Amino acid sequence: MRYLISRRIVQVSIIVLYILAHLYGLKILEGNLSSSILFGAIPLSDPFAVLQMFVAGSIITMDIFIGALIITIFYGLLGGRMFCSWVCPVNIVTDAANYLRRKLGITAIQKRVYMSRNIRYWVLGLSLFLSFFMGLTAFELVSPISILHRGLIFGMGFGFSVVLIIFFFDLLVHENGWCGYVCPLGAFYSLVGKYSLIRVKHNVDKCTECMECKVVCPEKEVLFMVGKSSQIVNMGACTNCARCIEVCADDALNFSIRNFSKKNKE
Amino acid sequence: MQKGHMSDRRKFILTMARSVGLAGIGALIWSSVLEESVHASLLLRPPGALNEEEFLKTCIKCGLCVSACPYDTLKLAAPGDKKPMGTPFFDAREIPCYMCEDIPCVPVCPSGALSQESVSSNGELDINLAKMGVAVVDPYACIAFWGIQCDACYRACPLLDEAIVLEYERNERTGKHAFLKPVVVPDVCTGCGMCEHACITEKASITILPREVVMGRAGDHYVKGWDKQDQKRVKNARATITKTEISKKSALDSLNDETGLFE
Numbered sequence: 037m038r039y040l041i042s043r044r045i046v047q048v049s050i051i052v053l054y055i056l057a058h059l060y061g062l063k064i065l066e067g068n069l070s071s072s073i074l075f076g077a078i079p080l081s082d083p084f085a086v087l088q089m090f091v092a093g094s095i096i097t098m099d100i101f102i103g104a105l106i107i108t109i110f111y112g113l114l115g116g117r118m119f120c121s122w123v124c125p126v127n128i129v130t131d132a133a134n135y136l137r138r139k140l141g142i143t144a145i146q147k148r149v150y151m152s153r154n155i156r157y158w159v160l161g162l163s164l165f166l167s168f169f170m171g172l173t174a175f176e177l178v179s180p181i182s183i184l185h186r187g188l189i190f191g192m193g194f195g196f197s198v199v200l201i202i203f204f205f206d207l208l209v210h211e212n213g214w215c216g217y218v219c220p221l222g223a224f225y226s227l228v229g230k231y232s233l234i235r236v237k238h239n240v241d242k243c244t245e246c247m248e249c250k251v252v253c254p255e256k257e258v259l260f261m262v263g264k265s266s267q268i269v270n271m272g273a274c275t276n277c278a279r280c281i282e283v284c285a286d287d288a289l290n291f292s293i294r295n296f297s298k299k300n301k302e
Numbered sequence: 303m304q305k306g307h308m309s310d311r312r313k314f315i316l317t318m319a320r321s322v323g324l325a326g327i328g329a330l331i332w333s334s335v336l337e338e339s340v341h342a343s344l345l346l347r348p349p350g351a352l353n354e355e356e357f358l359k360t361c362i363k364c365g366l367c368v369s370a371c372p373y374d375t376l377k378l379a380a381p382g383d384k385k386p387m388g389t390p391f392f393d394a395r396e397i398p399c400y401m402c403e404d405i406p407c408v409p410v411c412p413s414g415a416l417s418q419e420s421v422s423s424n425g426e427l428d429i430n431l432a433k434m435g436v437a438v439v440d441p442y443a444c445i446a447f448w449g450i451q452c453d454a455c456y457r458a459c460p461l462l463d464e465a466i467v468l469e470y471e472r473n474e475r476t477g478k479h480a481f482l483k484p485v486v487v488p489d490v491c492t493g494c495g496m497c498e499h500a501c502i503t504e505k506a507s508i509t510i511l512p513r514e515v516v517m518g519r520a521g522d523h524y525v526k527g528w529d530k531q532d533q534k535r536v537k538n539a540r541a542t543i544t545k546t547e548i549s550k551k552s553a554l555d556s557l558n559d560e561t562g563l564f565e
């Protein structure tokens with residue numbers, strides 16, 4: 037529970053700081069997840085949004101460039117796909133949908149709808165393709181993630197309908213449907229964070245092969261080594277959500293720092 | 303090759319073709335949604351905004367301009383506003399731009415979608431240079447055009463007697479009163495919308511519209527012969543003379559020529 041609670045605290049505090057900045061001018065974190073100013077000085081920008089702006093043909097200012105660079109370095113070097121489980125507000129929605137799904141046993145009664153994990157990379161490619169040809173930021177103009185975080189800070193309009201669509205898609209159509217298969221931002225961070233330092237590590241000696249971790253993991257494929265070999269979860273799709281760590285009763289999974297020098301020996 | 307069995311190569315090609323096809327369908331649907339959303343409606347941008355096409359690709363939708371505005375003028379478009387999603391706009395009838403002297407909304411923009419240069423002269427911010435739109439009067443609904451005295455918009459305008467002037471005209475109906483008609487000077491008007499906000503008619507009779515929509519262009523063919531400055535445009539102009547069959551005769555003869563007219 038420790039990690040789950042920390043994740044929720046981080047996710048909610050970020051939005052609360054944005055709201056306080058908008059309503060009362062509190063200068064800790066201003067703007068929104070597309071672009072913000074930290075402590076009134078440090079620019080932070082969503083690198084995927086900036087990439088779309090760039091291919092659309094916009095001139096990228098220094099502030100935006102540095103902001104995107106800071107975020108890219110942070111996730112690329114340190115956090116991996118952590119944005120998804122520690123920052124993104126949609127994660128709270130999809131986690132709720134999937135929790136309910138497990139509790140109601142919907143997966144058990146439902147015929148499996150086939151979807152490929154690669155859809156998200158196609159969507160990512162399409163975002164850039166359309167941005168280039170239409171001279172627009174194609175995903176940013178329809179992104180449910182932005183609709184939600186912007187809505188919470190600046191006013192929702194009919195934005196809740198989009199959030200409901202995602203909730204029911206995940207609940208009724210496909211387990212982890214949005215975040216695990218469709219979302220191009222998640223796909224983007226999977227690529228950016230592939231070689232990050234913070235990684236879950238599996239210890240096969242302690243593993244009793246209950247496979248509970250594979251039940252809770254939103255990206256089951258990344259846990260292919262469970263019960264087979266001791267190694268780090270090195271696929272970019274892992275969101276570092278720590279659900280697997282928390283569910284493991286035998287302490288066979290834990291956070292670790294990737295060790296590049298030792299990598300060959302393992 | 304047996305039925306029901308496919309070579310890996312063939313499988314791969316088929317899978318690829320299917321994916322590309324699906325992506326194509328996705329692209330078509332997605333692009334039409336985008337097309338709809340960006341051409342949705344007339345809208346007013348914050349001061350200093352780039353032209354709409356540039357603005358759409360440059361604004362990162364951070365809302366920093368919205369937070370900076372002390373009058374809550376600016377809003378970020380949410381679903382249901384029928385505006386390009388997440389971009390800042392304002393509705394002048396509801397809350398106009400109060401033309402802050404320090405223009406807090408512009409320098410905070412990280413992306414350059416709001417350009418500081420466009421609202422500065424000699425390195426100093428000058429809100430009077432803003433061109434957010436232009437006011438247009440409906441002379442049939444504006445009661446000043448009926449002969450009733452109003453001038454609410456004229457007095458509300460921060461560029462009093464510059465962006466809106468009152469035109470005096472004798473009211474022939476009563477024979478002893480004057481019309482005081484508000485007339486907008488488009489070159490001066492910033493499009494702040496204070497006039498639209500102040501207009502006393504049920505639905506505003508003075509409305510701010512995007513400049514690209516309203517402003518015309520006379521083109522190069524018309525020159526103000528009475529204007530020394532405008533005359534300079536033709537000084538070095540060279541006429542292009544085209545010779546045709548008709549131009550061999552004098553103009554008068556050509557006009558009087560009846561050949562072929564009654565056949």
Ligand code: SF4
Binds near residue numbers: 222
């Ligand atoms: S996959 Fe997309 S929606 Fe899901 S948590 Fe990651 S960024 Fe958010």
Ligand code: SF4
Binds near residue numbers: 254274
């Ligand atoms: S491997 Fe563990 S940390 Fe990674 S996504 Fe799965 S449950 Fe989360």
Ligand code: SF4
Binds near residue numbers: 371375399405407
């Ligand atoms: S000039 Fe002032 S009132 Fe007008 S939009 Fe900017 S901050 Fe708001």
Ligand code: SF4
Binds near residue numbers: 415
């Ligand atoms: S501050 Fe600039 S980038 Fe941010 S929403 Fe306003 S116009 Fe767009």
Ligand code: SF4
Binds near residue numbers: 458490492493510
């Ligand atoms: S919009 Fe109206 S109030 Fe503002 S400058 Fe133009 S005429 Fe004046």
